[in-house]
Amino acid sequence: MTDDNAIAVRLDHVRLDRGTRTILSDIDLTVPRGSVTAVLGPSGSGKSTLLAAVTGELVPAAGRVEVFGREVPRRQRELLELRKGVGVLLQGNGLLTDLTVAENVALPLRAHTRLPDEVIGRLVEMKLHAVGLRAAADLYPRELSGGMARRVALARALALDPPLMLYDEPLTGLDPIASGVITSLISRLNDTLGLTSIIVTHHVHETLPIADRAVVIANTGIVFSGTPEELQSSSDPLVRQFLDGQPDGPIGFDAAPRERAA
Structure with missing residues (x-):
């Protein structure tokens, strides 16, 4: 029997x-506290849609989504409270171009706390130090490389010390070195801050080394759930097609017509 206190996120028979x-049907998924869970799958398979259900952006058509033992609420005030405990690193970073790096990281603190400016400044400094960018505080987003901008966005996502981090394609558009820096940061921060992390990505080989669990989504459902080692050794044709990049197989290259909602 699974201890409910050991579960950070649970999806129970969810349809989205x-x-x-x-997009997704009959999804059962548990994410252990303190773990790094990689949600893998081809483009358009519904990975980001799954994240939208966890944040409450998308209400399930069926089933139940829980975050730290509490069903994701639908009332706006309660949903905003839940979201304070969920950090999200967006694929496009979402940095405001007319604000400095420090001002971008300070945004969540100014929006959700009444801390004095001196305290906010110190917290921003700490978050930027955590991602190795303390010296970049006064730069603007246009002055940053892609990897630096991604790290600033990560610092901002961590501003409120959320226990749960969601990463939506964190390696997209980055070169191999920047990708290595980001994956290393995700792993180190997860351990040192005691976070739970869900990484949605199609970058399999870069992400699996830091993951505790791997989930593969395809054809509107979960087709694999287990350890990275079990995933790599799987002989399932669908899993192998995705891992090996085979053009022909049970996953169609062209998007198949989605099942119509009942």
Whole structure:
């Protein structure tokens, strides 16, 4: 029997629709506290849609989504409170171009706390130090490399010390060195800060080394859930097609028509 206190995120028989289309169906998933869980799958398989359900952006058509033992609320005030405990690193970073690095990182602190400016300044300094960018505090986003901008966005996502971090394609658009820096940071911060992390990505070989658990999504469902070692040794044709980059197999290259919602 699983101890509910050991579970950070739970999806129970969840169906997720976009309009009249079912994107994911009958999803059962548990994410242990303190773990790094990689959610893998081809583009358009529904990985980001799953994250939208965890943050409450998308209400499930069926089933239940829980974060730290509490069902994701639908009332706006309660949902905002839950989101304070969830950090999200967006694929496009989402930095405001007319603000400095320090001002971008300070945004969540100014929006959600009443801390004095001196304290906010010190916290921003600490967050930037954690991602190795303390010296970049006065730069603007246009003056940053892609990898630096991603690290600033990570510092901002960590500003409120959330226990849960969600990463939406954190390696997209980065060169191999910058990708290595980001994956190393995710792993180190997860351990040192006691976080739980969910990484949505199609960058399999870069992400698996830092993951405790791996989940593969394809054809509207979860087709694999287990350890990275079990994933690598899987002989399932669908899993092998995805891992080996085979053009032909059970995952169609062209997007298959989605099942219509009931």
